[in-house]
Amino acid sequence: MEHYKLVLSRDLIDPNFAGYKLSLDSLPTYCFNIGQGVDAKQLESNEFYSYQHIRAFGIQNHLFLDPWNDDSFWIVDEKWSIRKAPVSKESEEFSYDCQFEIPDSSERQLTPDRINVTLHFTDPHWSIVSDGTGWMYILKTGDRLQNERWKSSYGGQPLGESKRFIILNSTLTSVEKLSYLEVLCLHVDKCSEQPENQSTSAFVTKLEWLTFTSGDENDFVLSRTRTLKSSDVPDYAVLQGSSVIVACKKPVSFVFDSLKTIECIKNDEETSHDDKPAAAYTWTQNDEEVTVTFKLSPETQKDDICCTIEAKYLDLRIRNSQTVLLSGDFVKSVKADESTWLISDGSLLELHLTKVVNGEVWDNVVDGNNFGQFVFDPEQLSAINEQLAPFTSDDALKPDPNRPLKSFNVQQLEECDELPEESASIWQLDGETHSILQQVDISSYQWLFCGTLTRGSAPPLCLRHDVDGIIWQPEVSPDDGSLTWGHVSTFNAFGYVQASKQERKFTVNAPNFSFVAIADFVRHVFVYHQPSTAKNAVRNRKTGEAAGTVAKQQVISLESVDLILGVQASNERLFVLTKKAIYVVRVADMIDSAI
Numbered sequence: 001m002e003h004y005k006l007v008l009s010r011d012l013i014d015p016n017f018a019g020y021k022l023s024l025d026s027l028p029t030y031c032f033n034i035g036q037g038v039d040a041k042q043l044e045s046n047e048f049y050s051y052q053h054i055r056a057f058g059i060q061n062h063l064f065l066d067p068w069n070d071d072s073f074w075i076v077d078e079k080w081s082i083r084k085a086p087v088s089k090e091s092e093e094f095s096y097d098c099q100f101e102i103p104d105s106s107e108r109q110l111t112p113d114r115i116n117v118t119l120h121f122t123d124p125h126w127s128i129v130s131d132g133t134g135w136m137y138i139l140k141t142g143d144r145l146q147n148e149r150w151k152s153s154y155g156g157q158p159l160g161e162s163k164r165f166i167i168l169n170s171t172l173t174s175v176e177k178l179s180y181l182e183v184l185c186l187h188v189d190k191c192s193e194q195p196e197n198q199s200t201s202a203f204v205t206k207l208e209w210l211t212f213t214s215g216d217e218n219d220f221v222l223s224r225t226r227t228l229k230s231s232d233v234p235d236y237a238v239l240q241g242s243s244v245i246v247a248c249k250k251p252v253s254f255v256f257d258s259l260k261t262i263e264c265i266k267n268d269e270e271t272s273h274d275d276k277p278a279a280a281y282t283w284t285q286n287d288e289e290v291t292v293t294f295k296l297s298p299e300t301q302k303d304d305i306c307c308t309i310e311a312k313y314l315d316l317r318i319r320n321s322q323t324v325l326l327s328g329d330f331v332k333s334v335k336a337d338e339s340t341w342l343i344s345d346g347s348l349l350e351l352h353l354t355k356v357v358n359g360e361v362w363d364n365v366v367d368g369n370n371f372g373q374f375v376f377d378p379e380q381l382s383a384i385n386e387q388l389a390p391f392t393s394d395d396a397l398k399p400d401p402n403r404p405l406k407s408f409n410v411q412q413l414e415e416c417d418e419l420p421e422e423s424a425s426i427w428q429l430d431g432e433t434h435s436i437l438q439q440v441d442i443s444s445y446q447w448l449f450c451g452t453l454t455r456g457s458a459p460p461l462c463l464r465h466d467v468d469g470i471i472w473q474p475e476v477s478p479d480d481g482s483l484t485w486g487h488v489s490t491f492n493a494f495g496y497v498q499a500s501k502q503e504r505k506f507t508v509n510a511p512n513f514s515f516v517a518i519a520d521f522v523r524h525v526f527v528y529h530q531p532s533t534a535k536n537a538v539r540n541r542k543t544g545e546a547a548g549t550v551a552k553q554q555v556i557s558l559e560s561v562d563l564i565l566g567v568q569a570s571n572e573r574l575f576v577l578t579k580k581a582i583y584v585v586r587v588a589d590m591i592d593s594a595i
Contacts (some may be wrong), residue, residue, distance in 0.1 A: 027585050064120075075577065075582075082098070136156065181214070206229055207234070208227055210225055243430050305341070309340075326351075424447070425441050473486045505521045529552045573588075
C-alpha cells in the first residue's frame with residue numbers, strides 16, 4: 001500500500017490576500033415557475049434512524065446538473081417525471097419537457113421510509129435513476145439536446161427488496177462488443193452483529209459496486225456485485241478504472257464479491273511485528289567502517305568460514321553446508337585490504353568493512369538484500385540525543401527574553417481553526433484484488449465540500465489548508481492505475497468564509513473555478529469570485545497601498561421564502577431550485593449570454 005502525501009502548489013497560494021470586497025452590483029436574476037412542484041422527501045421521524053441515515057439521506061441536492069451539456073439541468077417533479085429545464089442562450093424562454101416517467105409512481109411514493117430520487121448522468125447518452133424505494137433504472141437517453149424520450153434498458157431491484165439506496169457515481173466502458181456499466185450506490189444497513197458498547201452504532205454504511213453488462217443493442221444484465229463497508233458515511237466516493245476512491249473518517253474495506261472470495265487483508269497498521277521474519281544479520285556503521293554481525297551455530301568453526309572480500313563484491317558462506325550468509329555487490333566501495341572478519345563469543349561472526357569515503361552513509365550492505373536489520377551505533381545515538389536536546393527539553397519551551405514575542409498566539413485561534421477530532425483518509429481500493437492501493441491521510445485538513453463534476457473526469461474535492469480552500473483533482477494513470485492528486489485551484493480564505501455561514505446548506509463551484517457559492521437553507525446565496533484586475537483605483541484601508549486585484553463578494557436574495565432544494569453552477573450561471581421555481585443568475589459578465 002502506498003502512503004501518498006498531498007503537495008501544495010505554492011504558485012496557487014496568495015499569502016497577501018486582503019479579503020473579499022462586498023460588491024453592491026446586482027446580478028441579473030430570472031425566475032421560472034415550475035408547473036409541478038419538486039419531489040422532495042424529508043426523512044420521517046423514526047427511532048430506527050441513525051446519524052448515518054441523516055448524513056447519507058438528510059440533505060440532497062434536487063437539481064441534477066448534466067456535465068455533458070452546458071447549462072442543462074434536470075429535476076424530478078411530484079409526479080416522478082424527469083424533466084429537462086435548459087435555458088436558451090438566444091432567448092429567455094423556458095422549455096420544460098418530460099423525458100421519462102418513473103413507473104408505478106403513485107404506489108411507490110407511499111412506500112414507508114422511502115428516500116429521495118437520485119439521477120446520475122454516465123455519459124452523453126446514458127443515465128441512471130434510483131427511485132428511493134429500491135428500484136433502479138438504466139436509461140438510454142440518446143442526444144439529450146434533442147429532447148428525445150428516454151428508453152429503459154434495465155429496471156429492477158439490484159440490492160433486493162426494501163434496500164433503499166442513492167446513486168453516487170457511474171462509468172461506462174466498452175470492450176469489443178460488450179459494454180460494462182459500473183454503478184456505485186450507497187445504503188445504510190443494520191449491523192449483523194450486536195454492538196460491543198453503547199457508543200458503537202447499530203448501523204453500517206455500505207457501498208454497493210454493481211457491474212452491468214450488455215451486448216449489441218441488448219438490455220443490461222447485472223453480472224457482478226461488490227460490497228464495501230464502513231462505520232461512517234463517506235464524504236466522497238467515485239469509481240476510477242478498476243478501483244474505487246473513498247474519503248471517509250473510518251476505514252473502508254471489501255466484504256463481498258459475487259465472483260471472488262474476499263480474503264482478510266491487513267493494513268500496515270494492523271500487521272504485527274511478530275509476523276515479520278527474524279533478521280538474518282544486524283549491521284551498524286560509523287564514519288570509517290561498516291560492521292555486520294551474524295549468529296552462528298555452536299558447532300561452526302573458524303575453518304568452516306569461506307569469505308571473499310573485494311572492493312565491490314562480497315561472498316560469505318559456510319564451507320561444509322554451503323550455507324550462504326551474505327553475497328552480492330556492495331552498495332558502496334570498500335577497502336578490501338583493510339577489511340576483515342573474526343569470530344567473537346564463540347558464536348558471533350563479525351565482518352568489518354572499511355569505507356573508501358569517510359563519512360559516507362550506507363543505506364544497505366549488499367544491493368538488493370533486505371534481510372538485515374540496521375542498529376544504531378551507541379556513539380551515534382549519543383550525538384543525535386545531544387542535537388535534539390534543545391528541542392525536547394523543558395528549557396526549549398521557555399521564551400527567550402531577548403527576543404520579541406511573535407504577533408500570533410493561541411488565543412487568536414477560533415473554533416473553526418481547530419483540527420478535526422477524528423482521523424480521516426482517502427483510500428483507493430482495487431476492485432479485483434480487494435486490497436488498498438493508496439492511502440492519503442487528511443486528518444490535518446478540514447473537509448469543505450465536494451466539487452462540481454465535469455465531463456470525463458472525477459469530481460474534485462476541497463480541503464482547508466490554513467485559511468484557504470484547496471481544490472484537489474484526482475487523476476488515475478491509464479497505464480499502471482496509479483493515483484495522483486493535483487492542486488488545481490485555490491479559493492482564498494474560504495475556510496473562514498464557509499465557517500462563518502451557520503445556515504449553510506449547499507456549496508458549489510464553477511467548473512473552471514472562477515467562483516464558489518454558498519446557499520443558505522432559505523433565500524440567500526453568497527457568491528465569492530476569484531481575484532480580478534480592479535477597474536478603478538482601490539486602496540487598502542489599513543496600509544493605504546493600491547490594490548491591483550480585487551476579489552468580489554456578492555449576495556443574492558431570492559424573492560421566494562421557500563426552502564432552497566438544490567444549487568448548481570456552470571461557468572457563467574448559477575441555478576437555484578425551490579419547491580415551485582428555478583432561479584437562473586448570470587454570475588459571469590458574458591456579453592453574448594442572454595442571461
